[in-house]
Amino acid sequence: MGYFKRLKNVSDFAFDYSTLKKRFEKMVIEEEKKKERKDEKLLVDLYECIQLHNTRPASDDFLSVCVPFLIKVALNREGNEETRKEVEIALLTLSNVGQYTHIEKEQFLSEINGIIKHHQAHHNLTQLAYQSAWQFFVSRLFYDESLEDIIVNELHFGREAASEMKELSKSVSWKRKKEEEEKKEEKGALIIGRWLYSIEYYLSHCKMWNGEHSELIGCIVKMFQASRDNYKEIHVNCLYLFRKSIEKKNVKIEDLLNEGAIDLCSDEMKRSILNVGIAWECLLFFLNVSMRLKEEDDDETKEAKRKELKRKIYEKMEEKGYEDSFVSFYGVILFLHGEYQDDDLSLNVEDYFANV
Known part of the structure; x- marks a missing residue:
């Protein structure tokens, strides 16, 4: 159940307050209290059951014990199908440790780094396991910006x-x-x-x-x-x-232009007049394009590049009949503004078309 809920990104808030979760937690406490050899397989199963269903951040005490156990499972590099599935579920569980949960680097950095690098060299993980390892790692950026260089330049997230x-x-x-x-x-x-x-x-x-x-x-x-x-x-x-x-x-706006994102957003405005959410996203996209293009630069080379970029985007919009598209949307701007109660929506909309 937890596996498919996480895969489909479905939340079940009732689990956080259920007797089932309390029973799982009691079993964890009982197992961890044992002085003799603990049943690690049982503990991992319990950690996965709890964390795969959690919708609220788990406690620091729970994660300080849970995360090392799950990482230990994820480090298993045996090639058989059963092991690959165990690794996949362990990493999927870790990916549910949200961005607002702080975990010390010492508990995961070298291990997750190694898991990702090993897969890049040997392709030993399933597609879901690899995505889950990245989701866990990228989520740690919220508390630790020092991970940026590893994620961007060493492991090449993009x-x-x-x-x-x-x-x-x-x-x-x-x-x-x-x-x-x-x-x-x-x-x-x-x-x-x-x-x-x-x-x-x-x-x-x-x-x-x-x-x-x-x-x-x-x-x-x-x-x-x-x-x-x-x-x-x-x-x-x-x-x-x-x-x-x-x-x-x-x-860079150039990347959005050269890769076709600006073309697609302008086309989408013409075909999405009945979809408020899509209209909203398109309008906000072009509002931000407008604000970015108006940011003058003291460096002459960069300023010349900015003006050339503005010219290119204006020509594209003119070529696509963007003015007609804007006119068709102008009538729903007030509706969108009322629907979403965002004071930024109407700001600079006309300004973009007048001054780009």
């Missing part, structure tokens, strides 16, 4: 996330028929959704940027295009990531 999503996309029936839409969700699509979730963490808390990230933006563009018809959640999450990207100063 390159790896893009590569994994490309591989997973091969197993997804993007063009499935309408009558198949209600059938069982494909595991590849679910893991892609988890990668997008990890990328959101990454964009929110990582200030570093390197050349690999344009590949990551390009991959999100491809996921956005592929998921449009039959995978709405992935489609909307990709759009949300475009907006998160433009909000971050370390993400």
Whole structure:
């Protein structure tokens, strides 16, 4: 139950207050109190049952014991199928240790670093296990910015996330028929959704940027295009990531332009007039484009580059008939403003089109 809840990102708040959780916790305490040799397999099973269902942050005392046990399981590099499954569940459980939970680096850094590097060299983990290892690691950025260099430049998160999503996309029936839409969700699509979730963490808390990230933006563009018809959640999450990207100063507008994100967002505005959430994300995306493009620079070279970029984006918008698209949306701006109660929505909307 916990495995599929985590894979599908489903929360069950009732578990936090259930007698079942209390029973599991009592069993953990009883086992840990034993002076003779403890049943580590039982403890790991109990830790996984509790942590896979948790919706609230676990206590520091629980995690200080639970995390080392789970990492010990995840370090097992035997090649048989049973071991790979045990490693997958251990890493999936660790990925549920949220970003707001502080864990000392000494408890995980060298081990998780080693797990990721070993997989990059030998491809010993399942696709879900590898994604889960990254999700656990990236979530630690919330409390420790010193992990940035390892994540970005040593382990190459941008390159790896893009590569994994490309591989997973091969197993997804993007063009499935309408009558198949209600059938069982494909595991590849679910893991892609988890990668997008990890990328959101990454964009929110990582200030570093390197050349690999344009590949990551390009991959999100491809996921956005592929998921449009039959995978709405992935489609909307990709759009949300475009907006998160433009909000971050370390993400270059050139990457969003060259990889096609700006084209896609402008196209989406023309076809999404009935979807308030998508309209909202597109408008916020272009509001942030506007604000970023108006940031003048004292460096003459950088300033010339900014002006050239503004010109390119203006020409693209003009070529696509963006003015007509904007006019069609202007009537719903007040509705969106009332729906979301955000004072920033109407700020500079017209200014973008007048001064870009």
